[in-house]
Amino acid sequence: MTATLKQQSALPEEMLCDYFSGALDPAEELLVGTKLSMCSAAREEAGAVNAVGGGLLEDCVQAAVSQCGSDFFDSVIANGKCNYATQQTPKKTMGDVPYPLNQLIGESLEGVKWKRVAPGVREVKLPVSGSACTAKLMKLNADVKVPEHSHEGDELTLMLQGSFVDDGQTYHKGEVVIHSGDEHHVHAPYTETGCICLAVTKGKLRFTGLFGKVANLFIR
Amino acid sequence: MPVPAEIKKQKEMQNFSDLMRSVARTQDRQAFIQLYDHFAPRVKSYLMKGGLDDGLADELMQETMMTVWQKAESFDGAKAAVSTWIFTIARNKKIDRLRKNRGGYHFDLMDPIALALESDEVNADDAVHTIQVETHLSQAVETLSEDQIEIIQKAFYEDKSHGDIAEELNLPLGTVKSRIRLGLKKMRVVLKENGFKNDSNT
Numbered sequence: 351m352t353a354t355l356k357q358q359s360a361l362p363e364e365m366l367c368d369y370f371s372g373a374l375d376p377a378e379e380l381l382v383g384t385k386l387s388m389c390s391a392a393r394e395e396a397g398a399v400n401a402v403g404g405g406l407l408e409d410c411v412q413a414a415v416s417q418c419g420s421d422f423f424d425s426v427i428a429n430g431k432c433n434y435a436t437q438q439t440p441k442k443t444m445g446d447v448p449y450p451l452n453q454l455i456g457e458s459l460e461g462v463k464w465k466r467v468a469p470g471v472r473e474v475k476l477p478v479s480g481s482a483c484t485a486k487l488m489k490l491n492a493d494v495k496v497p498e499h500s501h502e503g504d505e506l507t508l509m510l511q512g513s514f515v516d517d518g519q520t521y522h523k524g525e526v527v528i529h530s531g532d533e534h535h536v537h538a539p540y541t542e543t544g545c546i547c548l549a550v551t552k553g554k555l556r557f558t559g560l561f562g563k564v565a566n567l568f569i570r
Numbered sequence: 571m572p573v574p575a576e577i578k579k580q581k582e583m584q585n586f587s588d589l590m591r592s593v594a595r596t597q598d599r600q601a602f603i604q605l606y607d608h609f610a611p612r613v614k615s616y617l618m619k620g621g622l623d624d625g626l627a628d629e630l631m632q633e634t635m636m637t638v639w640q641k642a643e644s645f646d647g648a649k650a651a652v653s654t655w656i657f658t659i660a661r662n663k664k665i666d667r668l669r670k671n672r673g674g675y676h677f678d679l680m681d682p683i684a685l686a687l688e689s690d691e692v693n694a695d696d697a698v699h700t701i702q703v704e705t706h707l708s709q710a711v712e713t714l715s716e717d718q719i720e721i722i723q724k725a726f727y728e729d730k731s732h733g734d735i736a737e738e739l740n741l742p743l744g745t746v747k748s749r750i751r752l753g754l755k756k757m758r759v760v761l762k763e764n765g766f767k768n769d770s771n772t
Contacts, residue, residue, distance in 0.1 A: 371725060
């Protein structure tokens with residue numbers, strides 16, 4: 351059975367559900383968080399999923415609380431243990447690095463220390479603590495085709511700059527490609543413009559195709 | 571033609587929004603107490619369902635209600651229902667407390683930075699809409715089957731993967747996924763029927 355590409359420029363709602371409940375692997379969470387910071391449509395979609403969580407709150411059986419409202423107010427709030435703060439909304443413009451990634455790679459893509467891994471392909475590994483996945487920033491030069499390969503597990507790719515074509519679909523900045531581990535997908539993405547993307551994978555990479563047989567000798 | 575129960579519910583929801591506004595504008599003690607008495611027990615219940623023991627859940631619930639007080643001014647009735655806003659605060663506290671040295675990035679939809687990214691157009695109609703949505707959503711929950719509620723609550727409230735939920739309930743993974751999907755779909759239909767402007771997915 352040929353692997354079907356789950357074309358997603360949006361995130362599937364189960365993934366948003368997991369994201370909100372904290373069930374995602376930290377690297378996957380980072381990718382989803384980055385996507386949300388880049389894409390107002392995704393934020394709206396997420397808002398709808400989040401609203402479901404809020405709706406469920408009404409249905410929650412009430413738990414006994416240690417203090418009733420008036421006691422709480424008088425002992426905590428009136429006592430000045432919790433100061434009423436006026437809200438200041440900082441205006442922020444994002445550099446070319448979405449701000450969820452700032453801590454790991456700074457504010458500009460110019461400053462990234464790329465490591466060449468293949469002709470026209472550079473990458474930098476992102477250390478995400480507590481993660482069972484591999485997170486990388488990848489940079490492909492114009493007119494590069496990644497040799498045909500497959501991943502054993504899930505693969506998520508978020509476009510940060512430029513575009514690439516995967517299984518006949520073109521993905522632009524802010525869009526997400528999701529390959530599920532149970533598809534056993536094989537693909538060979540190609541970029542005409544060159545691109546930079548955030549890739550999160552679980553499980554081993556194996557090159558298939560002619561090039562693959564040789565390359566696999568060097569992959570652990 | 572709205573049913574009396576619906577009208578009552580809608581009035582209740584309208585009330586919460588008004589209470590928040592009162593807290594924000596005049597630091598209204600009575601308004602806050604009403605919000606606390608309604609939401610605190612539910613927030614604590616949500617936290618306990620997420621696996622926290624009574625003591626920790628009570629502590630985080632108190633922190634949540636303190637934030638409701640402190641950030642009342644940032645509550646925007648056009649962007650979210652009160653229950654959603656409070657739920658989000660509670661969830662963020664739970665996640666922050668439990669994650670410690672974990673990496674990842676939890677994007678806060680209510681984050682001022684996020685809000686600063688949004689376009690500034692806010693409609694007077696939006697606030698009314700949100701209240702209608704909140705009313706209908708909580709009623710939609712009542713239409714879900716016991717199985718669906720149980721699973722959806724697990725999905726939203728516990729940080730378990732679908733695989734873990736399947737193991738715990740002794741169900742096939744496919745069943746867990748489809749129940750969550752169906753439950754979410756039902757809730758989303760409600761959103762769409764009520765013209766929830768944020769729901770673009772059919």
